[in-house]
Amino acid sequence: MSEDGQQPIIVLEDVCKYFGDFQALKNINFQVQKGERIVVCGPSGSGKSTMIRCINRLEEHDSGKIIVNGHELTNDVKDIDAVRREVGMVFQSFNLFPHLKVIDNLMLAPKLVRKTSKAEARESAMRLLERVYIPDQADKYPSQLSGGQQQRVAIARALCMNPEVMLFDEPTSALDPEMISEVLDVMVELAEEGMTMVCVTHEMGFARSVANNIAFMDRGEIVETNPPNEFFNNPRNERTKLFLSQILSH
Amino acid sequence: MSFDVSLIIDSLPKMLRGLGLTLQLLFISSFIGLALAVVILLMRISGRWFLSAPAAVYIYVFRGTPILVQIFVIYYGLPQFELIRESIFWPILREPFGCCVVALSLNSGAYVSEILRGGVLGVEKGVLEAASAVGLSKRQRFIYITTPIAVRLAIPAYSNDTISMLKATALASTVTLLEVTGVARTIVAETFAPYEIFIAAAIIYVTLASMFQKGFGLFEKRMSRYVKDA
Amino acid sequence: MSELSGWWDDYFWGAMVVLRVFVVALVMSVVFGLIGSAMKLSKSRIAQRLASAYTVVFRGTPELLVLLIIYFGAAVTLTSIVQIADPNVKFVDIPPFWAGAFAIALIVGSYMTETFRGAFLGVDPGQLEAARALGISNFKTFIYVRIPQMWRLALPSFGNHMLSLMKDTALISVVGLEEIVFVAEMATSVTVKPFTMYIIVALIYLAITTVITLSVMALEKYANRHLQGSR
Numbered sequence A: 001m002s003e004d005g006q007q008p009i010i011v012l013e014d015v016c017k018y019f020g021d022f023q024a025l026k027n028i029n030f031q032v033q034k035g036e037r038i039v040v041c042g043p044s045g046s047g048k049s050t051m052i053r054c055i056n057r058l059e060e061h062d063s064g065k066i067i068v069n070g071h072e073l074t075n076d077v078k079d080i081d082a083v084r085r086e087v088g089m090v091f092q093s094f095n096l097f098p099h100l101k102v103i104d105n106l107m108l109a110p111k112l113v114r115k116t117s118k119a120e121a122r123e124s125a126m127r128l129l130e131r132v133y134i135p136d137q138a139d140k141y142p143s144q145l146s147g148g149q150q151q152r153v154a155i156a157r158a159l160c161m162n163p164e165v166m167l168f169d170e171p172t173s174a175l176d177p178e179m180i181s182e183v184l185d186v187m188v189e190l191a192e193e194g195m196t197m198v199c200v201t202h203e204m205g206f207a208r209s210v211a212n213n214i215a216f217m218d219r220g221e222i223v224e225t226n227p228p229n230e231f232f233n234n235p236r237n238e239r240t241k242l243f244l245s246q247i248l249s250h
Numbered sequence B: 001m002s003f004d005v006s007l008i009i010d011s012l013p014k015m016l017r018g019l020g021l022t023l024q025l026l027f028i029s030s031f032i033g034l035a036l037a038v039v040i041l042l043m044r045i046s047g048r049w050f051l052s053a054p055a056a057v058y059i060y061v062f063r064g065t066p067i068l069v070q071i072f073v074i075y076y077g078l079p080q081f082e083l084i085r086e087s088i089f090w091p092i093l094r095e096p097f098g099c100c101v102v103a104l105s106l107n108s109g110a111y112v113s114e115i116l117r118g119g120v121l122g123v124e125k126g127v128l129e130a131a132s133a134v135g136l137s138k139r140q141r142f143i144y145i146t147t148p149i150a151v152r153l154a155i156p157a158y159s160n161d162t163i164s165m166l167k168a169t170a171l172a173s174t175v176t177l178l179e180v181t182g183v184a185r186t187i188v189a190e191t192f193a194p195y196e197i198f199i200a201a202a203i204i205y206v207t208l209a210s211m212f213q214k215g216f217g218l219f220e221k222r223m224s225r226y227v228k229d230a
Numbered sequence C: 001m002s003e004l005s006g007w008w009d010d011y012f013w014g015a016m017v018v019l020r021v022f023v024v025a026l027v028m029s030v031v032f033g034l035i036g037s038a039m040k041l042s043k044s045r046i047a048q049r050l051a052s053a054y055t056v057v058f059r060g061t062p063e064l065l066v067l068l069i070i071y072f073g074a075a076v077t078l079t080s081i082v083q084i085a086d087p088n089v090k091f092v093d094i095p096p097f098w099a100g101a102f103a104i105a106l107i108v109g110s111y112m113t114e115t116f117r118g119a120f121l122g123v124d125p126g127q128l129e130a131a132r133a134l135g136i137s138n139f140k141t142f143i144y145v146r147i148p149q150m151w152r153l154a155l156p157s158f159g160n161h162m163l164s165l166m167k168d169t170a171l172i173s174v175v176g177l178e179e180i181v182f183v184a185e186m187a188t189s190v191t192v193k194p195f196t197m198y199i200i201v202a203l204i205y206l207a208i209t210t211v212i213t214l215s216v217m218a219l220e221k222y223a224n225r226h227l228q229g230s231r
Ligand SMILES: Nc1ncnc2c1ncn2[C@@H]1O[C@H](COP(=O)(O)OP(=O)(O)OP(=O)(O)O)[C@@H](O)[C@H]1O
Pocket: A019, A022, A024, A042, A043, A044, A045, A046, A047, A048, A049, A050, A051
C-alpha cells in the first residue's frame, strides 16, 4: 500500500475484539499512511466505533497487533499516553468538558500534558478557535453553544495537542442538518492541509470529495476497501452493494 | 390547658444558648465526616478489594443502624473495655460531647461518601473518554474533570444530609448534653409546658434548616453557571 | 457471650415491638404521604400551603423533638381534658407505642409526600392520553396505567424512607417504649456489660435493615422487569 516506502502511521494486524461472547471485531487488517484520509462506513453495529476506539485504546483489543506511529499498543501506560498525545479524537456527542469555558477546554491538555505555559496555551487555543471560525465564543461554556459550534470546539480541542492523526467517530450524526456543513467544512480544510484522518461517517458527499480510500465494515469485518470512485461506481461485495443502495436511495 | 405564647418568647433566649453547642456538634462532625467520606470514597473506587471491601462494610454498618444506638454503643458501651479507658482516646470518649462528635462524624462519613460516589458515577463516561483521548492521566482526570463535576452533582444530596445531621445533633440530649433540645427538655421538666417549649425549639431548627437549604441552593446555583437551564 | 444468657427472650420480644411499631407507623406514613401529595397536587391554594408547611416543618425538626412534642403534648392535653371530668386525676399516661408510631409516621409521611408527588408527576402524560384515546375510562387508566408506573418510580426512595422509619423506632425508647434499646438499658444495669448489650441492639437493627434493603431490591427488579434487555 505504501506509495513512497514510508512506514504506515497506523497498522492493525489481525485485530480481534470481544464483548463477552460477542465478537465485535474479526481479524481486522487495516493500514493508514501519513497524509491519507480514510472514511469508514457500514451499517449500525458493524464495529466501526469499536475499531476506531481501539486505535487510541479507549477499548482494548483482545488479540492481534495495533501499532500507532511506531508504538505498539499494549498495557504499558507510557505507550498509551504517547499514542494518545499523537492521536486526536472527535466524538459523535462532542464530549466537551462541561464545567470549563471553551478556551479552557482547549488549554487544559496542553497545560497538563505538554506543560505548555498558560500564555502560550491560550495563544494557540485562540489560533485554533479562529481556524474553526468561533474565536468570539472563547469565554462561553459549552452548553451555551449550538451543536455545530460545540463540535468545532471539540475538533479544536483535539488539534491543540498537535496530533499526527485525527480520528472522527460520526462527528456530524448528532447535529441538526443545518449545522452539518459547518463541521464538514472544517474537516475538509483539515484534509486539505494534509492531516491524516480516519473518519467514520455516512456523509457520502464528504467521502467522495475527501477520502483517498473508503473502508466498508459489516459484522465486525472490513469487507471492502477502495478509492471512492471505485467504491461507489463499482462495489464488488454484495453487502457493500446493499448498503450503498440503502444509503444512496434517500 | 392553655397555650402560652409568652412562654415561647421567654424560653427562646435560653434555648439560643444551647444553639452554640448544636452548631459546634454540627460543624465539627460535618468537617470530620467530610474528610472521612473522601477517604472512604477513594477506598471504594480504588478498584482494590482490600480497600473497597472494608469501606463498603463500614458504610453498610453505619447506614444500617440508628444513630442513637451508635451513640449509646460509644458512650455507654466502650468504657466496658479497659483498653479504651487506658488509651489516648479516653479523654474524648469519656465526655458525652466527644462521643457524640465521634458517632456523628462516623455516621456522616458513611452517608457523605455515598453521596460523593453518586456524584462521581454521575459524570458522563464520554467526557472522561474525551479527557483520556487528549492524554490526561487517570489522576489528572480525577482531579480536573471528575471532581469539579461530581461536586456540583452532589450538592443537593449533601444539602439534605447536612439538614439530617442538624436534626441528629438533637440526639446528644439523650447523653446529657445541653444543646437546643437538651435545654428545651430541662425547661419542660421545670415548667411542664411541652407545647410551647418544644415548639420554640422546633422553630429554631426549622429556621436553621431553611437557612442551610438556602445557602446550599445559592452555592449550587453558582456552581451550575455552566449548565444550560440553571 | 455468657452474660447474654437470660436476655435473649427480652431481645426477641423487644424486636417484636420494634416490628409492630414499624408496621403501624409505615401504614400511617403512607396515608399521610398520600394525603400530603394529594393536597400538594390539588388546585386549592390553601391545601397546597398546608401541605408545604407540613413538609417544611417535619423535614426541618429533629425526629426526637417531634416525638417529645407528640408524647408530652398529648399527655398534657389528655390530662387537662380528663381533669374537666375528674379533677383528682394528676396525670394521664400516654401509651408510648402509639405516640411513637404517630410521631414517626408524621415525619416519614412528610418525606413520602414528596416521593408520591414526584412519582405522580413522573408518569408520562402521553401514556395517559393514549389510554384515553383507546377509550379506557379515567378510573381504569388510573388503576391500570398510572398506579403501576407510580410505584415503579416511587420504589427506590420509598425503600429509603422505610429504612429511616425503621431506624427512627429506636427513639421511642426515650419515652419508655419497651423495645430493644430499652432492653439493653435494663440488661446493662444488671450485667454491667453495656457494650455487649448495645452491640446486640445494633446487630438486630442491622439484620432488619438488611432484610428491608434486600426486599426493596427484589421488588425493584420485579417492577423494572419490562425494562430488561434495553440499553
Ligand atoms: N461496551 C460494549 N459492551 C457490549 N457490547 C458492545 C459494547 N460496545 C459495542 N458493543 C457491541 O459491539 C458491536 C459493534 O459496536 P460499534 O459501536 O462498534 O458499532 P458501530 O459500527 O459504531 O455502530 P453505530 O453506527 O451504531 O455507531 C455492536 O453490536 C454493539 O452492540
